[in-house]
Each structure stands twice: as C-alpha cells, then as structure tokens.
Amino acid sequence: MVAATAPSGPAASRRAPSPAVVTGASSGIGEAAAEKLASLGARVVVLARRADRLRDLVERIAENGGTALALTVDVTDPAAVQDAADRVEAELGGADLLFNNAGVMLPSPIEERAAGQWQRQIDLNATGLMNVIGAFTPHLVRAGRERGVADLINTSSIAARNIFPHFAVYSGTKAYVTHLSHHLRTELGPKGVRVSAIEPGIVGTELQSHVTDQGTIDWLEDSRKSMDWLTPQDIAETIGFLAALPPRVDLQQVTIMPTAQTA
Template structure:
C-alpha cells in the first residue's frame, strides 16, 4: 500500500528511477527524491558507488534499489525496468541524467568521442525513455500523475566553441522533450527538460580539449561560483512535487555570474 504524501514527504508513495546515479547530479537527485519520500531505483554502471548510495539513503530512513546497468544496452535497460516493477511497482518518476561531455574542435575528427556522446546522450536516453514510458503512462492513469525529467544543458541553447557535438546532443534532448510533453501530457505524464549551466561534477574530469579546459579554468579564476549537484536536485524535487496540473516544461538553471 502506498504511503500518503505529507508536507514533509510530498513524494511518498511514488517510485522514482534515476540514471547516471553513481555521482554528481544523479547521485544528489536520488538522495533528494528519497528524502522527499519516494522509493528510488538508482541506475549506473559503477555498482560499488550505487551500493554506497543505497546504504546512505537507507541510513536516513529512505528506500533505494541499486541496479548496475549500461543504458546504451537496451536489453539491460529492459531487465532493469522489470526489476523496478518487481521490487517497487511501476515507475512514475524518471530522471534521465546519464550523459557525457567531450568537447573538441570539429577539425580534429574525434569520431570516437562523437560516437560516445551520441551513444550515451541520445541513444541511451532513448533506450530509457522507450522502456520506461509504458510504466509512466500506466502509473499516471492509476495515481493521477507521472514525471519524465530529461537532463539537458544550457549548451542546447547557447554557443560554446568546440562543444558542437555535445551541444547538438543536448539540443536533441530539449526539443525531444517538447514533443514528448505534447504526446504524453494528455496521458497525465509531465515532461520537463532541465538546462543547467556549469555544475561542479565529474563531467569536467572527462574533458581533454585544451580550449575547453582553459574556458573552465578561466570561469573558476574569475571567481564565478558554479552550481552544485544539490542545486539541480532541489529543482527536480520541486518540479516533481508540484500539483499534477502544473508542468514546468523547460527550466534553465544558471550560476548567477555565468554570462551565457
């Protein structure tokens, strides 16, 4: 039986799935949703990190389930979805957060990096959406609301040198989300695209392009305070706890001092 929502735990009774949950925004979001009362399935490739996250959530009185999975493997994603249903019931809150950022000048023809970004940021995202959407639709009909939250980036809107492929994948995420909102909204599934500016996560650790690294370093040296993963997690918690009639379609979240 689902526990009724309360002001302190507005997501009680809900079943959340968070991808890319082994660090950064995904990790913080899983902890935030659990603190708000949701049962949370955390998905990522690093099993040990997920186990540690589940333990922390449990110590704070929450319930979480760790599922080690590569979202580019659609069969593995389907298996993960089946396990969520078996353990928690159908998911009614999905946060698509898994992604990678690998900027490079287009003339370098870093085709392996291009493919990696397309595979994870687009194909992996679509695998998760395709597998979990039936659960979201079913849960929305039974419970009155479900949420699909896709993690995009300010790069979907703005121009950053050497970020063309990454920015293209995030533009896909934002535009896809608009279309899915029209398609799924009448079925009581809210769709939101979040577009953060610079967030201090492991994402920057994968960057090797000197120009991008210099840009990131300059932003730090200028004294600009980056967003934290907890900032984004708080926004996810806020928008998923809103009354079912309210859908924040697209949210841009910027460091106060970041110009673009």
C-alpha cells in the same frame, strides 16, 4: 503513493514520487537527485555502471531513513535497460518518476575529427536516453492513468541553446534532448505524464574531469575562478520541486544558471 509532508491548502496536493528511477546515479546530479527524492519519501531505483558507487549511495540513503534499490546498468545497452525496467515493475510495481540524467561531455575542435568522442556522446546522451525512455514510458503512462500524474524529467544543458566553441557535438545532443522533451510532452501530457527538460549552466561534477581538449580545460579553469558554479544539490532541489508540484502543473523547461554566468 507517498505524500510529501504539507500542512494544508495547495501544498497538500503535492506528492513525492514512488518509485522514482534515476539514471547516471553514481555521481554528480544523479546521485544528489536520488538522495533528494529519497528524502521526500520516494522509493528510489538508482541506475549506473559503477556498482560500488551505487552500493555506497544505497547505504547512505538507508542511513538517512530512505529506501533505494541499485541496478548496475549501462544505458547504451537496450536489453539491460529493459531488464531493469522489468525488474522495477515486478518488484516495485513500476515507476512513476524517471529522471534521465546519464550523459557525458567531451568537447573538441571539429577539425580534430575525434570520431570516438562524437559517437560516445551520441550513444549515451541521445541513444541511451531513448533506451531508457522506451523501457520506462509504459510505467509512466500506467502511473499517470492510475495515480493521476507521473513525471519524465530529462537532463539537457544550456548548451542546447547557447553557442560554445568546441561543443558542437555535445550541444547537438543536448538540443536533441530539449526538443525531444517538448515533443514528448504533447504525446504524454494528455495521459497524465508531465515532461520537463532541465537545462543547467555550469555544474561542478565529474563531467569536467572527462574533458581532454586543452582549450576547454583552460576555459573551465578560468570560469571556476570568476564565478561560483552550481552544485549537484542545486539541481537536485529543482528535481524535488518539480516532483512535488500539484498534478495540474508542468514546467516543461527549466533553465538553471550560476548567477554570474552570462552565456
């Protein structure tokens, strides 16, 4: 266990996770969260498909005095995810924080029947999430028992609750993430595992570059002109805050919006 720096009083009970596993770590929120957790003293394990991006991230964390291990993993491959979990256990003694962040956003009008995009979102946002949760939950339960607290943090979206044209499938996957997180909290909370769902509004990441629906592209461009979007670092700060809370405190759902975003 690596304690976060704190002078005295309630803040002294805060702790940084070690090791902390971050999926979707090759860019955006996952990348920023890995750097934030490393800055708090966590040994970070970063998972994603792009080995070159992970290598650069590990080097940058090391240059800033942190420690990170890169594992090239596609979270939609359950065997690869389990292999990664086994390696984390063998080499680092298991994880006490899991930030489930891998995901994709591919909005389109339902009449277009973009079945490939539908399946990609379900495979990554829901099934991939479950692959990772299944593989690492034993680590978290053991950490909760032995260290007093562990964390499972899942990236959902404001789309889990709000209504946006062309986002039906994406929103459905994120509603699943939020609802699942609430259920898991009832199972895992009594075992010392805090479960949180993070629901960001618009964050400037690579997600927008994957969008092919012209109506959504136009909407995103208009919103960029009318408001300051959140940055990945904004979300990373929140992940660091959650991880450093006293063990008795669990924020089960956190909604983070750009100040000017109203829906």
